[in-house]
Amino acid sequence: MIALNPKEFGKVGVLMGGRSAEREISLMSGNGVLGALLSRNIDAHAFDTGMNDLSALAAQKFDRVFITLHGRYGEDGTMQGVLEHLGIPYTGSSVLASALAMDKEMTKRVWMNEGLSTPRFHMLKSDSNWDAIAHDLCLPVIVKPSREGSTIGLTKVTNVSQLCKAYENAAAFDTNVLAEEFIDGDELTVPVLGVGTEGASAARSLPIIRILAPDGDYSYQNKYFKDDTRYECPPPLSMCLQEEVQRLVLQAYRVLGCRGWGRIDLMLRKRDNKPYLLEMNTSPGMTGHSLVPMSARAVGLSYEDLVLEILSTATLDLYMNTLGKLQ
Incomplete structure (x- = not known):
């Protein structure tokens, strides 16, 4: 539940910027969140x-802190580990879940x-058998790189x-590179709020967004800096199919x-409407072009209320809290 008295949140840090390839977007997200909190x-205070x-x-x-860091050194468990050590509650997933979700290979495994549908893949090396x-x-x-975001x-x-050149392009960003089966169909994304367990505070999904990028190219530029991409929220899918995707x-x-x-980003295969999981984002964008605020607006949740709801969930790992009590 969101605290009614702003003072109950105490002094809040908005962690932004960082050192990843997504620094520019993180600063945009961070300043948006900071403005919402101040309003x-x-x-609230910015911390780069x-x-x-x-x-x-x-x-x-x-x-407590609101993490608006994207990519490495912020979304991959490293900053979460620092905050656990310092005893500062933070938004988003734990050290383990953050690290796991940042690694596309391990996420897919x-x-x-668990029997969940995701495109088949191979991990690549410089001497891989491209024909095979x-x-x-x-x-x-x-x-794509296994541990980068924003289609970088x-x-x-x-x-x-083209495979060798594509590998070299991805390897410039990460030593782990994967080749993934292409799913021909619509690109979907679904925000989630809450804790990934059963019970009163169980996670809930927000409305699905269908992404219609120019020529199907949802690139870094089309994501954040251009207005050519169209979005449908909710998309024109049957209620039965929407429920299947959300489950x-x-x-x-x-x-x-x-x-x-x-x-979570997905592809909906054109020939049979089967959804395939692509990747999990544990610190999604909060810019003017970002998708979580867009989906929240579809159910009447303003940007400011969304930010407060996320901030209210800031916590530390239960294990760490228990360990502290034993010492």
């Missing part, structure tokens, strides 16, 4: 983790183990001769152990 009289060291973070004596990979996955395929380093490969999303969120909030 509700929260004692890319410009300040950890001793400066500790010195701020924040009562967990989903596959193309034959097994069938062209086209998607090549991603290539759609339509010819086997899959909640299962995917739960098996990764996520909490607080997140957003």
